[in-house]
Amino acid sequence: MGVSRGALAAPMDTGILRVALRIGVAPILIVVLVGAMALVEPRFFSRLNIINILRNFSFLSMIAIGQMLVMIVGGFDMCVGAVMALASVSGAMTMGAALVAFPDLPVWLVCLAGVMVALGVGTLAGLVNGLLVIGLRISPFMGTLGMMSALGGLALFFTRGVPITTVPREFVSDLGRGMWLGLPLIVWIVAGVILLAWWVMEQTAGGRHLYAAGGNPQAARASGIASGRVVTSAYMASGLLAAGAGILMTARVGSGQPILGSTAAIESIAAAVLGGVSLRGGIGRVTRVVTAALFLAILSNVLNLARVDSKWQTLILGIAVILAVLIELKASRRSDNE
Amino acid sequence: MSNAATTRGGAVRPTRSPLWIVERGILALLTVVVFAGFAIHSPVMATNANIANILVQTSYLAIFAAAQALVIMTRGFDLSLGSAVSTVSILCALTMTTLAAQGAGVSAVLAGLVVALAAGGAIGGLNGFFVAWGGINPFIVTLGSMNILLTLSTTISGGFPVAPLPEAFRALAYAEPAGIPLSVLCAALALVGLQIALSRTVFGRAVLLIGSNARATIMGGMAYRFHLVSAYVVCSALVGLGAFLMTARTGSGEPNLGGNLTLETIAAAVLGGIRLRGGQGDMLAPLLGAVFVTVLSNGMNLAGIDGYLQGVFLGLVIIAALSLDRLRSKASA
Numbered sequence: 093m094g095v096s097r098g099a100l101a102a103p104m105d106t107g108i109l110r111v112a113l114r115i116g117v118a119p120i121l122i123v124v125l126v127g128a129m130a131l132v133e134p135r136f137f138s139r140l141n142i143i144n145i146l147r148n149f150s151f152l153s154m155i156a157i158g159q160m161l162v163m164i165v166g167g168f169d170m171c172v173g174a175v176m177a178l179a180s181v182s183g184a185m186t187m188g189a190a191l192v193a194f195p196d197l198p199v200w201l202v203c204l205a206g207v208m209v210a211l212g213v214g215t216l217a218g219l220v221n222g223l224l225v226i227g228l229r230i231s232p233f234m235g236t237l238g239m240m241s242a243l244g245g246l247a248l249f250f251t252r253g254v255p256i257t258t259v260p261r262e263f264v265s266d267l268g269r270g271m272w273l274g275l276p277l278i279v280w281i282v283a284g285v286i287l288l289a290w291w292v293m294e295q296t297a298g299g300r301h302l303y304a305a306g307g308n309p310q311a312a313r314a315s316g317i318a319s320g321r322v323v324t325s326a327y328m329a330s331g332l333l334a335a336g337a338g339i340l341m342t343a344r345v346g347s348g349q350p351i352l353g354s355t356a357a358i359e360s361i362a363a364a365v366l367g368g369v370s371l372r373g374g375i376g377r378v379t380r381v382v383t384a385a386l387f388l389a390i391l392s393n394v395l396n397l398a399r400v401d402s403k404w405q406t407l408i409l410g411i412a413v414i415l416a417v418l419i420e421l422k423a424s425r426r427s428d429n430e
Numbered sequence: 431m432s433n434a435a436t437t438r439g440g441a442v443r444p445t446r447s448p449l450w451i452v453e454r455g456i457l458a459l460l461t462v463v464v465f466a467g468f469a470i471h472s473p474v475m476a477t478n479a480n481i482a483n484i485l486v487q488t489s490y491l492a493i494f495a496a497a498q499a500l501v502i503m504t505r506g507f508d509l510s511l512g513s514a515v516s517t518v519s520i521l522c523a524l525t526m527t528t529l530a531a532q533g534a535g536v537s538a539v540l541a542g543l544v545v546a547l548a549a550g551g552a553i554g555g556l557n558g559f560f561v562a563w564g565g566i567n568p569f570i571v572t573l574g575s576m577n578i579l580l581t582l583s584t585t586i587s588g589g590f591p592v593a594p595l596p597e598a599f600r601a602l603a604y605a606e607p608a609g610i611p612l613s614v615l616c617a618a619l620a621l622v623g624l625q626i627a628l629s630r631t632v633f634g635r636a637v638l639l640i641g642s643n644a645r646a647t648i649m650g651g652m653a654y655r656f657h658l659v660s661a662y663v664v665c666s667a668l669v670g671l672g673a674f675l676m677t678a679r680t681g682s683g684e685p686n687l688g689g690n691l692t693l694e695t696i697a698a699a700v701l702g703g704i705r706l707r708g709g710q711g712d713m714l715a716p717l718l719g720a721v722f723v724t725v726l727s728n729g730m731n732l733a734g735i736d737g738y739l740q741g742v743f744l745g746l747v748i749i750a751a752l753s754l755d756r757l758r759s760k761a762s763a
Contacts, residue, residue: 168569230752231706233507233569234696238748241693245741253738358577361570371567403581410577417566 117419118366118384125390133397141393143276147344149389150282154337155356156363156385157289157378158330163364165306165323166373167225167232169330172360173353174243175217176338181247181256183210183339184348188258203263207339214335215328217243222324240357247350256348268343278340285336290378302326307374355406362409363388365416370424453703453758454718461722468729475732482611488724489617490679493672494691495698495716496621497665501568502699503628504661505641505708506561509572511669511695512688513579514553518673520583522546523592523683530596539599543674550670551663553579558662562655576692583685592683602678613675620668625713637661641708693744698723700751707759723747 129136155172162169187206190197217239224235270277293299304312305319312319334356342348365371366388367381388409395405469475494511501508508514522542529538553575560571605612628634636657639647647654677683700706701722702715726747730740 224749224752228753229756230749234706234752235749237693237696238745238752240745241690241748242742242745245738245743245745248738249736249742355577358573361573365570371570401585403585406577407581410574410581413577414560414564414566414571414574417570418560418564421565 117416118380118387122383122387122390125387125394129394129397133394136394136397141397143279145389145393146279147276148392149386150276150279151337151341152359152363152389153382153385154282154285154333154340155353155360156367156381157286158333159360159364160367160369160376160378160381161289161302161326162232162330163306163361163369163371164302164373164376165326166309167323167327168236168361169221169327169334170233170236170357171217171221171240171243172330172334173356174240174247175214175331175334176341176353176356177247177350178217178243179210179214179335179338180342180352181251181348181350182213183207184256184259184342185250186210187260187263188256191258191260199260199262202260203267206259206263210339210342211332211335214331214333214338216331217335218328218331219324221331222327225327226320226323251348251350253350255350257346259342259346259348263343264346268340268346278344281340285333286378286382293378298322303374355409358406358409358413359388362413362416365413365420368420370420371417450703454714457701457703457718457722461718461725464722464729465725468725468733472729472732475729480728480732484721484724484728486611486613486679487728488720489611489613490672490676491691491694491698491724492617492717492720493620493668493675495695495702495720496617496624496713497668497672498692498695499699499702499704499711499713499716500624500637500661500668501665502704502706503637503641503708503711504658505644505706506568506658506661507572508557508662508665508695509569509692510553510557510576510579511572511665512690512692513576513583514550514666514669515673515676515688515691516583516685517553517579517586518546518549518670519677519680519687520587520592520683520685521549522670522674523595523677524586526595526599527592527683530594535596536598538596539602542599546670546674547667548670550666550668550673552666554663554666554669555659557666558659561662562658583688587683587685589685591685593681595677595682599678600681602675603681613679616671616675620671621713621717624664628712633657633660638709638711642710690741690744693748694723694727697744697748697751700755701747703758705759706752706755 126136135141155176158172159169183206186209187202190202190205194202221232221236221239224230224239225232228235267277272280293302301312301317301319301322304315304317305322309319312322334353337356338352341352363385364376364381367376367384369376369381391408392405395408396402465475474480494515498508498511522545525545526538526542529541534541557568557571557575560566561568564571602612607615610618626634628637632652636647636652636654639650639652640654640658640661644654647657673687676687680687695716698719699711699716700719702717702719704711704715704719726743727740730743735743
């Protein structure tokens with residue numbers, strides 16, 4: 093188990109609020125939501141709809157885990173959406189260029205090149221974020237906001253705002269629409285990513301260093317953890333994960349999209365805070381964040397089924413973030429008082 | 431506050447160190463250099479018409495940047511500024527089109543102004559409430575309200591510009607009382623008024639003290655929450671005023687009027703010398719910063735630089751301004 097302040101501080105108590113705080117509100121909300129749908133909307137349980145939910149959940153949980161990593165070290169990543177867009181565009185452009193330049197190359201190699209470039213771009217963006225925060229000591233929120241403007245501008249500049257459609261057909265049919273054991277390949281891939289993230293955070297020294305660097309930077313440094321390097325790698329991981337979500341979305345929609353991820357920042361922050369990640373750093377669990385992402389994916393689907401305009405979903409996200417933080421603050425104050 | 435002096439009134443105010451003058455001088459010089467550089471490249475830059483244009487554009491940004499600066503001084507932040515501009519623009523335009531359809535003329539414009547200020551004030555009141563009473567990080571509060579306002583501005587308008595607006599309202603954009611464009615006059619009044627409030631009133635001192643030492647504000651018996659909420663209300667009411675004037679200029683209520691404004695106001699305020707850690711600053715900062723940002727974007731437009739690349743430049747300017755902010759803090763610490 094990681095050095096999680098929330099888990100240690102939670103006293104034994106049977107109050108509903110306490111239970112909710114320990115496992116998070118997300119599982120309760122999921123049960124309520126699914127239960128309500130069972131009563132009023134049978135379409136919700138159709139195979140296609142559930143696959144749809146799982147796919148959206150996959151994209152969201154990937155960026156939400158990245159956001160969580162950055163928040164654990166006391167930061168924010170506002171440019172996840174811009175990284176998704178830039179990764180999507182650069183990956184698609186690389187594949188297009190490789191198809192033209194080396195027509196004899198096997199398709200899988202072309203796709204691999206595109207994926208590698210996209211992931212590289214994302215990791216590089218994360219590295220720059222990390223250097224801004226650690227090297228120049230810029231406030232994470234502001235620094236990544238500036239990067240959001242810069243990276244989003246680059247994605248639009250390279251494409252002139254037009255989607256890049258030179259993606260190989262196989263990339264879309266095999267990866268984007270591919271199925272394995274009845275579930276989309278994308279879901280399997282993200283499941284692997286989630287497991288890996290869980291393993292790193294809960295079972296390895298790297299995860300413990302991350303919690304330590306965020307929870308108490310001085311103590312971390314005193315015990316020999318290179319906290320600058322740990323923080324930078326959290327930003328790099330967030331960039332990598334956002335780029336991964338971007339390239340998977342590219343495979344799904346079949347083109348490089350410069351306007352991808354416009355709501356990624358608020359969605360990932362919503363998933364993180366609903367999943368109990370503390371804004372003050374040091375606290376956050378993969379399982380809870382992933383559960384919160386699942387809740388948000390189900391909520392969005394339910395609202396779609398109820399024909400609620402997607403714009404209103406943004407409004408709900410805004411309210412949800414504020415409320416979640418309010419609850420978290422109340423809870424931490426209460427436990428501080430004891 | 432490390433470098434503070436006791437003034438005649440006995441209140442604590444930051445001293446104006448030589449560093450302060452050097453910084454402002456460098457920014458002013460940089461503005462002139464950027465202006466001259468673009469002027470050499472495209473002669474249109476230095477024409478009277480374009481300079482008048484820059485002046486008017488600066489006046490809008492100066493109002494918004496001053497609003498942002500006021501909140502930053504409390505160690506806060508307003509991420510919802512841009513979408514508040516859009517929402518206010520839509521709301522006041524809707525008021526005016528509705529009233530004008532019933533035959534109202536000047537009174538419709540007045541009603542529009544009242545709605546703009548009230549809507550702005552209400553937005554600020556909500557932001558301030560969650561920051562002061564909820565104790566939530568201002569980033570998160572305004573990130574949430576940004577998304578809420580984004581939804582409101584696009585759904586209320588249905589995504590389309592709100593028109594036609596009364597003739598009397600659109601004439602405001604070209605009104606020049608005493609030979610000065612109305613928006614420039616408003617910006618000047620707002621900045622001077624805020625500067626006086628900052629240096630001469632309890633509210634102003636409270637704003638700066640909240641930013642530098644919130645606990646001291648409470649211990650000192652000041653109405654901490656009241657002043658903090660007031661800062662957000664004043665900020666957003668100013669945003670409402672700016673949105674009203676900008677709507678007159680565009681000639682219709684625009685659901686995307688706010689666009690890049692949040693980022694531009696941060697860039698302007700921080701470049702001008704407002705410290706992100708709060709507790710310091712004056713109204714010369716957002717003014718100088720707004721002039722620089724406007725000259726830069728006007729020059730890039732005239733030089734035919736891709737609109738998309740301008741987003742990249744804006745990001746780089748912000749990061750440069752933030753690095754500067756860190757250097758300043760180190761220098762004064």
